Amino acid sequence: MFFSEVASHLRLAFIGKDVEIDSMNELSLSLPSQLAFALHKKYSLELKSSKAKAFLITSSLIEHLPHDSSYIVCDDVSLSMAEATKLFSKKLVEPQLSFAIVGKESYVDAMAKIENGVTIGSNVTIMASAYIGTNVKIGDNTLIYPNVTIYRDSVVGSNCIIHAGSVIGADGFGFSHTKTGEHIKVFQNGNVIIEDDVEIGANCAIDRAIFNSTIIRRGTKLDNFIHIAHNCDIGEHSLFVAQTGVGGSTKFGHNCVVSGQSAFSDNLSIAPFSTFTARSGVTKSITQSGGVYSGFPLMNHKEWKRLQAKIKKLNE
Amino acid sequence: MFFSEVASHLRLAFIGKDVEIDSMNELSLSLPSQLAFALHKKYSLELKSSKAKAFLITSSLIEHLPHDSSYIVCDDVSLSMAEATKLFSKKLVEPQLSFAIVGKESYVDAMAKIENGVTIGSNVTIMASAYIGTNVKIGDNTLIYPNVTIYRDSVVGSNCIIHAGSVIGADGFGFSHTKTGEHIKVFQNGNVIIEDDVEIGANCAIDRAIFNSTIIRRGTKLDNFIHIAHNCDIGEHSLFVAQTGVGGSTKFGHNCVVSGQSAFSDNLSIAPFSTFTARSGVTKSITQSGGVYSGFPLMNHKEWKRLQAKIKKLNE
Amino acid sequence: MFFSEVASHLRLAFIGKDVEIDSMNELSLSLPSQLAFALHKKYSLELKSSKAKAFLITSSLIEHLPHDSSYIVCDDVSLSMAEATKLFSKKLVEPQLSFAIVGKESYVDAMAKIENGVTIGSNVTIMASAYIGTNVKIGDNTLIYPNVTIYRDSVVGSNCIIHAGSVIGADGFGFSHTKTGEHIKVFQNGNVIIEDDVEIGANCAIDRAIFNSTIIRRGTKLDNFIHIAHNCDIGEHSLFVAQTGVGGSTKFGHNCVVSGQSAFSDNLSIAPFSTFTARSGVTKSITQSGGVYSGFPLMNHKEWKRLQAKIKKLNE
Numbered sequence: 048m049f050f051s052e053v054a055s056h057l058r059l060a061f062i063g064k065d066v067e068i069d070s071m072n073e074l075s076l077s078l079p080s081q082l083a084f085a086l087h088k089k090y091s092l093e094l095k096s097s098k099a100k101a102f103l104i105t106s107s108l109i110e111h112l113p114h115d116s117s118y119i120v121c122d123d124v125s126l127s128m129a130e131a132t133k134l135f136s137k138k139l140v141e142p143q144l145s146f147a148i149v150g151k152e153s154y155v156d157a158m159a160k161i162e163n164g165v166t167i168g169s170n171v172t173i174m175a176s177a178y179i180g181t182n183v184k185i186g187d188n189t190l191i192y193p194n195v196t197i198y199r200d201s202v203v204g205s206n207c208i209i210h211a212g213s214v215i216g217a218d219g220f221g222f223s224h225t226k227t228g229e230h231i232k233v234f235q236n237g238n239v240i241i242e243d244d245v246e247i248g249a250n251c252a253i254d255r256a257i258f259n260s261t262i263i264r265r266g267t268k269l270d271n272f273i274h275i276a277h278n279c280d281i282g283e284h285s286l287f288v289a290q291t292g293v294g295g296s297t298k299f300g301h302n303c304v305v306s307g308q309s310a311f312s313d314n315l316s317i318a319p320f321s322t323f324t325a326r327s328g329v330t331k332s333i334t335q336s337g338g339v340y341s342g343f344p345l346m347n348h349k350e351w352k353r354l355q356a357k358i359k360k361l362n363e
Numbered sequence: 364m365f366f367s368e369v370a371s372h373l374r375l376a377f378i379g380k381d382v383e384i385d386s387m388n389e390l391s392l393s394l395p396s397q398l399a400f401a402l403h404k405k406y407s408l409e410l411k412s413s414k415a416k417a418f419l420i421t422s423s424l425i426e427h428l429p430h431d432s433s434y435i436v437c438d439d440v441s442l443s444m445a446e447a448t449k450l451f452s453k454k455l456v457e458p459q460l461s462f463a464i465v466g467k468e469s470y471v472d473a474m475a476k477i478e479n480g481v482t483i484g485s486n487v488t489i490m491a492s493a494y495i496g497t498n499v500k501i502g503d504n505t506l507i508y509p510n511v512t513i514y515r516d517s518v519v520g521s522n523c524i525i526h527a528g529s530v531i532g533a534d535g536f537g538f539s540h541t542k543t544g545e546h547i548k549v550f551q552n553g554n555v556i557i558e559d560d561v562e563i564g565a566n567c568a569i570d571r572a573i574f575n576s577t578i579i580r581r582g583t584k585l586d587n588f589i590h591i592a593h594n595c596d597i598g599e600h601s602l603f604v605a606q607t608g609v610g611g612s613t614k615f616g617h618n619c620v621v622s623g624q625s626a627f628s629d630n631l632s633i634a635p636f637s638t639f640t641a642r643s644g645v646t647k648s649i650t651q652s653g654g655v656y657s658g659f660p661l662m663n664h665k666e667w668k669r670l671q672a673k674i675k676k677l678n679e
Numbered sequence: 680m681f682f683s684e685v686a687s688h689l690r691l692a693f694i695g696k697d698v699e700i701d702s703m704n705e706l707s708l709s710l711p712s713q714l715a716f717a718l719h720k721k722y723s724l725e726l727k728s729s730k731a732k733a734f735l736i737t738s739s740l741i742e743h744l745p746h747d748s749s750y751i752v753c754d755d756v757s758l759s760m761a762e763a764t765k766l767f768s769k770k771l772v773e774p775q776l777s778f779a780i781v782g783k784e785s786y787v788d789a790m791a792k793i794e795n796g797v798t799i800g801s802n803v804t805i806m807a808s809a810y811i812g813t814n815v816k817i818g819d820n821t822l823i824y825p826n827v828t829i830y831r832d833s834v835v836g837s838n839c840i841i842h843a844g845s846v847i848g849a850d851g852f853g854f855s856h857t858k859t860g861e862h863i864k865v866f867q868n869g870n871v872i873i874e875d876d877v878e879i880g881a882n883c884a885i886d887r888a889i890f891n892s893t894i895i896r897r898g899t900k901l902d903n904f905i906h907i908a909h910n911c912d913i914g915e916h917s918l919f920v921a922q923t924g925v926g927g928s929t930k931f932g933h934n935c936v937v938s939g940q941s942a943f944s945d946n947l948s949i950a951p952f953s954t955f956t957a958r959s960g961v962t963k964s965i966t967q968s969g970g971v972y973s974g975f976p977l978m979n980h981k982e983w984k985r986l987q988a989k990i991k992k993l994n995e
Contacts, residue, residue, distance in 0.1 A: 272606075307924055
């Protein structure tokens with residue numbers, strides 16, 4: 048797609064060369080072929096060093112654009128960005144792609160739906176009413192239970208188990224907001240990557256990334272009803288107990304243990320070997336590895352126990 | 364159905380004319396063709412002005428019946444009401460209805476199940492293993508992902524997106540209780556109405572109303588794992604973040620924002636532009652619009668922050 | 680299977696007779712045909728009186744073995760136990776079993792998947808995209824909504840309703856841990872038993888037992904998003920409101936009422952007629968019946984109300 052088509056879709060003027068664009072990305076990660084965007088002065092340094100050649104920006108950032116950039120000045124970059132993502136969203140069904148390739152010794156139930164462009168390894172089991180979207184890749188020995196939905200472009204490793212009702216790759220919850228209070232969809236054009244040896248319980252939901260990937264790393268095990276928002280990165284060999292939710296872009300180091308009904312805010316970074324007792328509510332990053340935490344607001348587990356004793360005393 | 368059939372089903376005597384009844388409803392909303400019920404003295408005023416012509420009532424309320432009413436005096440109105448709802452429940456599958464009508468440019472996967480009596484607009488996508496129940500109506504441009512279940516009589520607007528695994532129109536959680544501790548089902552004979560421009564995340568559950576409708580209004584967006592109980596009315600352009608639950612008959616004004624893992628009791632009324640931070644636990648109605656709330660028990664967000672600081676000090 | 684095959688799978692030596700084994704079980708429940716295991720000195724008494732004839736044990740327990748036992752001494756019994764469970768896991772699909780037997784007046788949608796070995800009673804409804812696994816038994820008059828998944832060997836009683844998206848019999852969340860932080864699956868070889876007159880809401884998950892059965896007893900009703908972990912036993916005529924989770928092996932007496940978003944730890948025993956208000960967090964057993972509880976940490980409901988008043992005063 049040419050930059051002029053983006054401008055036309057946004058009903059805005061573009062300045063500079065009419066460069067070709069294949070996708071969008073956030074400022075710090077964007078490649079020369081990607082459309083980037085900068086909403087706020089605080090991104091001026093990232094903007095200066097961006098590799099992108101085409102930008103949606105607010106007028107105050109023009110001076111920080113890299114030399115020779117093409118750009119569109121937007122009244123509301125957030126809204127224009129949302130509208131632009133629609134241009135790069137993919138069709139759900141692509142009949143022109145080749146039929147799925149299925150490895151040796153694999154069992155695909157006749158009542159499972161496999162879209163075109165799919166690659167399935169050997170010794171894989173895909174049960175009835177499972178849905179495997181366009182271009183999904185599934186490694187060897189993986190087991191997909193009934194009524195699992197795997198959205199297009201997801202990648203599932205080898206030796207994985209995904210239990211019934213789980214949804215891999217649904218849209219992350221992303222909207223820009225108009226001045227009159229409407230919510231404009233940010234199309235979620237990334238994907239989900241599930242590495243090897245991952246087990247996902249029943250009725251979980253792992254959302255696809257806005258751009259790039261939501262990642263569940265090797266050896267991690269999720270219980271039932273786990274919510275992983277877009278762009279999370281869940282470290283290796285971690286355990287998440289039932290009904291826990293993780294906000295967007297939060298990253299976990301390896302070997303974390305999260306007990307049931309816990310919750311994590313967006314954009315956190317959690318050190319390896321962190322342990323969270325049941326119903327932890329985590330709103331700040333954890334930089335030191337090996338800690339044990341409790342409560343909401345979160346605190347050291349021992350401190351939380353002491354606090355509960357003191358609160359109990361209030362009542363005496 | 365005639366009122367005498369209701370009496371016979373309940374093994375109770377009826378008094379008055381044998382009027383014809385087409386459904387049931389709560390006292391204040393019931394039409395002349397509907398069976399109403401009154402459990403308690405506090406409903407005596409509503410009873411007096413009810414438009415219904417047939418009632419299940421407790422003996423102490425006889426004097427408050429409108430002139431010329433037919434009625435059944437029940438030892439336990441709640442139990443008799445539950446038993447009566449069964450008479451008005453509909454069959455799940457109705458082969459005698461005409462085949463679904465599907466608009467132009469719509470794609471219905473061959474592995475989706477569409478019951479009879481369904482109307483689907485134009486440019487709609489219904490993916491594999493989705494279930495569209497009897498008499499469901501779906502507007503234009505709407506996208507139903509795999510493994511979505513839409514129960515009979517639900518109405519879904521135009522430009523909606525319903526992500527995989529979500530369930531629209533399952534029975535609300537309603538039971539009457541016997542003296543020996545058994546729970547008798549109140550059949551949920553209402554429906555769900557989802558207006559235009561609504562997006563519903565993965566693995567949500569929006570329950571059908573007991574009578575009348577559970578409503579999700581225009582432009583509202585739900586994240587994953589949202590639970591909306593029977594007879595709720597969710598105002599326009601609201602946002603509900605993951606793992607939040609709303610109790611029965613609770614009504615939200617427009618443009619509310621509810622963060623993750625929040626909960627709302629039954630029968631609340633929430634003013635427009637209310638914001639709730641993560642894990643809010645709301646047990647009282649909110650009458651003033653534009654507030655920001657936190658905690659359980661709920662309080663003003665600033666007050667909650669101050670309280671957390673004070674609680675922290677307890678531990679020093 | 681012979682005990683020597685277990686030893687060979689574990690790459691360990693066995694001592695004693697090469698007895699035949701048909702399954703595994705925990706120490707106190709194991710039959711003569713079952714492989715048992717003992718991880719810790721505290722099990723020495725149970726070990727002495729066990730009916731099993733073959734054991735995985737730690738070396739310090741050898742002296743407590745019943746006379747004439749066969750055994751394997753393991754460096755890490757927990758890990759060896761996990762590895763052994765794999766030997767007793769069953770195939771998901773067994774084409775050699777006979778076709779399902781379906782009772783009179785039952786409706787099975789052509790788009791439902793019924794594996795072999797299934798027995799379905801009379802007047803049962805099984806809707807599209809439901810999955811009924813190998814050897815499942817379903818009683819009379821039961822209604823299975825679309826996109827329900829019932830894993831193999833589950834037993835569902837008569838007059839039950841299971842709403843869309845619910846998953847019955849997925850693997851419990853059980854792993855043994857290596858010294859290097861990897862999680863080794865404990866195969867969940869038990870099942871789920873749902874007795875008569877049970878209603879299960881939308882998108883619930885009732886996990887199968889490690890050994891033996893997870894049980895939902897007669898007349899109990901679950902709202903949406905209920906998580907019941909492996910080996911729980913939920914007493915008769917109980918009510919669980921939405922988004923509540925119960926940890927492994929927790930047992931409830933009859934007629935308990937649990938409000939929304941509550942949570943229960945593993946291995947608790949809850950007395951009959953216990954009531955828990957919304958968001959209760961229960962970490963200890965309840966021995967006295969008829970109490971009303973709130974909060975996390977849990978306390979008597981009245982005490983909790985008093986405490987909330989005191990906490991509010993902190994802020995004045």
